[in-house]
Amino acid sequence: NAGVTQTPKFQVLKTGQSMTLQCAQDMNHNSMYWYRQDPGMGLRLIYYSASEGTTDKGEVPNGYNVSRLNKREFSLRLESAAPSQTSVYFCASSEGTGGVYEQYFGPGTRLTVT
Amino acid sequence: GQQVMQIPQYQHVQEGEDFTTYCNSSTTLSNIQWYKQRPGGHPVFLIQLVKSGEVKKQKRLTFQFGEAKKNSSLHITATQTTDVGTYFCAGRMNYGGSQGNLIFGKGTKLSVKP
Numbered sequence: 001n002a003g004v005t006q007t008p009k010f011q012v013l014k015t016g017q018s019m020t021l022q023c024a025q026d027m028n029h030n031s032m033y034w035y036r037q038d039p040g041m042g043l044r045l046i047y048y049s050a051s052e053g054t055t056d057k058g059e060v061p062n063g064y065n066v067s068r069l070n071k072r073e074f075s076l077r078l079e080s081a082a083p084s085q086t087s088v089y090f091c092a093s094s095e096g097t098g099g100v101y102e103q104y105f106g107p108g109t110r111l112t113v114t
Numbered sequence: 115g116q117q118v119m120q121i122p123q124y125q126h127v128q129e130g131e132d133f134t135t136y137c138n139s140s141t142t143l144s145n146i147q148w149y150k151q152r153p154g155g156h157p158v159f160l161i162q163l164v165k166s167g168e169v170k171k172q173k174r175l176t177f178q179f180g181e182a183k184k185n186s187s188l189h190i191t192a193t194q195t196t197d198v199g200t201y202f203c204a205g206r207m208n209y210g211g212s213q214g215n216l217i218f219g220k221g222t223k224l225s226v227k228p
Binding site for chain 2: 058090099100
């Protein structure tokens with residue numbers, strides 16, 4: 001039982017390049033989330049998926065797209081990376097949405113855009 | 115937008131001293147969760163508080179939810195080096211907030227001097 005896994009762990013991109021961050025959970029959770037964490041800023045929600053087949057914007061969605069591929073997998077895509085997207089990205093999952101259930105976080109992806 | 119304010123941002127203590135972090139919202143919260151993130155790690159769920167005035171304990175950690183459900187605190191008695199990390203509160207607004215998702219505070223980073 002691996003919980004929430006994320007790939008890659010580290011990535012360096014040049015401005016304008018694209019990439020997809022992968023996330024998978026094996027807990028049969030309905031809801032999944034993407035957060036970014038910047039120094040002194042806490043965790044900010046980028047996008048979330050309340051259930052398979054649905055996605056919604058969070059607090060900071062600009063410059064990102066997501067895909068809920070199936071119940072297990074939720075990917076985050078940067079179409080044209082910018083230095084402002086340098087951050088640590090965490091994927092999380094929970095049984096349900098609505099902020100009632102505890103969230104389980106993956107180990108994170110450290111992204112640097114030069 | 116809706117915010118959950120957390121203070122202090124940093125706290126340095128001598129091992130054995132007590133530590134408290136506070137979380138405040140201008141809006142009534144339905145519930146509040148607390149997470150701990152070790153240096154270089156990912157957030158890990160500690161506890162959830164739901165009822166007005168609720169107090170919960172986990173060994174040396176005491177969590178409180180205010181009577182008005184607008185504030186919360188985490189108190190650690192006799193800190194140990196294993197308590198080092200950043201503590202986040204995350205609240206869900208009573209009227210649904212950002213589609214009812216958790217809003218994270220910016221965290222309190224605790225360092226403990228042996």
